[in-house]
Amino acid sequence: MTCPIAREDISSILTFLNLPSSESGTLPLPPFQFLQTYLSQLPPSLLQHFVFISPKERTRIKQIKRRRLLQSTMKPRFLTAGEGRLRWPLLWERLGGDPYLATSFSAEDEAAWANLSFMSGTPGDQQVRKLGGFLRLMEEEREAEDVRAAKRMERALETVGEEFEEESDDENEEQTEQQRPVIADDQERVEIIFEKQLLELFLDGLDTIDYSPIDFVDPAEGDPIALRDAQDKYFDEEEPSRTPGGTIQGQEGVECNGSCVREDDDIILQNGQGNYDY
DSSP: OOOOHHHHHHHHHHHHHHHHOOTOOOOOSSSSEEEEEEEGGGGGHGGGGGTTOOHHHHSSSSSOOOHHHHHHOOOGGGGSSHHHHHHHHHHHTTTOTTTTTTOOHHHHHHHHHHIIIIITTOTTTTHHHHHHHHHHHHHHHHHHHHHHHHHHHHHHHHTTTTOOOOHEEEEEEHHHHHOOOOOOHHHHHHHHHHHHHHHHHHHHSSSSSHEEEEEEEOOOTTOOHHHHHHHHHHHOOOOOOOTTTSSSTTOOOHHHHHEEEEEEEEEEEEEOOOOOOO
């Protein structure tokens, strides 16, 4: 992979890591391997230079995959059906989702801002209410355009390798919009299935969101998965403690009575003479 990072940015990265600068102005490793090696040591401001590595490719880095998994446990809004259906409208409709649902969170937020935050001294003012309605309408129109663009993207993904003109794409869009979608009766079940597929798209780096604030930023409370792995590794490598008598802790209750031998401080039971009940 050709590295598109500017020479001065490469110099800043190497200086931060206390690595020797290159006369050719290049990284000492291929970009992906370099990111994989130094991800945890670089700040987000320098990691942004690696944004040209696609989210799908970055999925191969375990630390990034863990960050996405941790982010998903926080139940972000972009992984809900309310916002996800705006990015993947065809997937939503094919699962039986209702394409005529009410406005999304963004439109509601615009109206709420005008009603609660704008000119807060006059919450019941008629002009403020009109402004809230106008902002909500503008946001709904913007979302409708985004949905049309998202549908074109989904169709393009389904026809990878095929060349088609914009006119034919518009014709397909008109034909699809004329077909009435089949809406499932149980919309809650559709949401569950859709959000599960949305999560898979997100974890695999196939979603259309901005991954940089997730992939290139350490979780605020640290990485609990990495912390647990480090703790497990510590206890696995720790040598078992011994009792004052020299036996390994946990084996103090083993009595030999002449029927066991000791090899390398391990007690091995041996069959001795005597009567046995079988």
